[in-house]
Amino acid sequence: MNEAPIHLWGLVAGYGLLIIPLAVLLWTRTPLVGKMLIGVVRMTVQLLLVGFYLQIVFDLNLSWLNGVWVLVMIGVADISIIRGAGLRIRKLALPLFLSLLVGIMIPLLFFLAVILRQSCLLEARFVIPIAGMILGNCLRANIIGIRRFYQSIRQGEKPFCQQLADGASLAEATKAHLQNAMQEALAPTLATMATIGVVSLPGMMTGVILGGADPMTAIRYQIAIMIAIFTGTSITILLGILSTRRAGFDDFGMLKKDVFKS
Missing domain, CATH: 1.10.287 (Helix Hairpins)
Structure with a gap:
C-alpha cells in the first residue's frame, strides 16, 4: 500500500x-x-x-489490556454524557455505563467476528479504533436523547403528572417523551447516512484510502461501520433512557428533582 x-x-x-x-x-x-x-x-x-x-x-497487544482500554473509553463517555445532559453523575453513572457497555459490545463484536472475521476479537488495531468510532457517535446522540427526554418531562410536568393521576403507568406516561428523544437523537446519524459520500467523505473511508487501499475497499469498510454505528446508537439511547429512568423516578412515577445538576 x-x-x-x-x-x-x-x-x-x-x-x-x-x-x-x-x-x-x-x-x-x-x-x-x-x-x-x-x-x-x-x-x-x-x-x-x-x-x-x-x-x-x-x-x-494484550487482550486484557485492550479490553480494559475499551472499558475506560466507555467510562469516560458515560461521565461525558451525564454532564452534557445536565444530570448528576452519582445518580445515573452505573445504569448508563451498563447500557453503553451492552449497546457498544453488540455491534462491536458482530463487526469483528462476522464482518472482519477476526479470530481474536480483542486485537488492538481493530477493537480500539472501531470501538472508538462507534462510541464517539453514540456519545453525541446519547447527550441529545437523554437531555431531551428528561428536559421534556421537566418542562411538561403538569400534563405528565395528570397522566399518572389518570392511571397511566410510568412506561405509558413517558412513551411520547421516549419517542421524541429517540427521534431527535437519531436524526443527525440518519442525516449523515443519507448524505454520506455526496456531501463529504467520512472518516473511516478517508483513512483507509490514505492508508493505500482502493476506494471500493474503503467503501465496504465505511458501509459496515455506519451500520454498526447506527445499531450501537439505537441500542445505547434506548437502554440509556430505560435504565436511567429507573433511577430518575420515584415509586410513584414522579421525576426526582435531584437527578438534575441545578
Missing part, C-alpha cells in the same frame, strides 16, 4: 494554517483567541499522550 505519512515538519507546517482563523478572530475582534489557543494546546497534548499510550498498547 502506498502510504503518505505526515512527518514532523509537515505537522509543524500544518499549525501554520491556524494563522488564518487567528487573523479572522483578531480582525473581527471576536473574544475567542484565548479559547482557540487553549483548545489547540489541549488537543495536541491530549492526542500526544493518547498516542504514546496507544503505541504501547498496540506493541504489547
Whole structure:
C-alpha cells in the first residue's frame, strides 16, 4: 500500500494554517483567541499522550489490556454524557455505563467476528479504533436523547403528572417523551447516512484510502461501520433512557428533582 505519512515538519507546517482563523478572530475582534489557543494546546497534548499510550498498547497487544482500554473509553463517555445532559453523575453513572457497555459490545463484536472475521476479537488495531468510532457517535446522540427526554418531562410536568393521576403507568406516561428523544437523537446519524459520500467523505473511508487501499475497499469498510454505528446508537439511547429512568423516578412515577445538576 502506498502510504503518505505526515512527518514532523509537515505537522509543524500544518499549525501554520491556524494563522488564518487567528487573523479572522483578531480582525473581527471576536473574544475567542484565548479559547482557540487553549483548545489547540489541549488537543495536541491530549492526542500526544493518547498516542504514546496507544503505541504501547498496540506493541504489547494484550487482550486484557485492550479490553480494559475499551472499558475506560466507555467510562469516560458515560461521565461525558451525564454532564452534557445536565444530570448528576452519582445518580445515573452505573445504569448508563451498563447500557453503553451492552449497546457498544453488540455491534462491536458482530463487526469483528462476522464482518472482519477476526479470530481474536480483542486485537488492538481493530477493537480500539472501531470501538472508538462507534462510541464517539453514540456519545453525541446519547447527550441529545437523554437531555431531551428528561428536559421534556421537566418542562411538561403538569400534563405528565395528570397522566399518572389518570392511571397511566410510568412506561405509558413517558412513551411520547421516549419517542421524541429517540427521534431527535437519531436524526443527525440518519442525516449523515443519507448524505454520506455526496456531501463529504467520512472518516473511516478517508483513512483507509490514505492508508493505500482502493476506494471500493474503503467503501465496504465505511458501509459496515455506519451500520454498526447506527445499531450501537439505537441500542445505547434506548437502554440509556430505560435504565436511567429507573433511577430518575420515584415509586410513584414522579421525576426526582435531584437527578438534575441545578
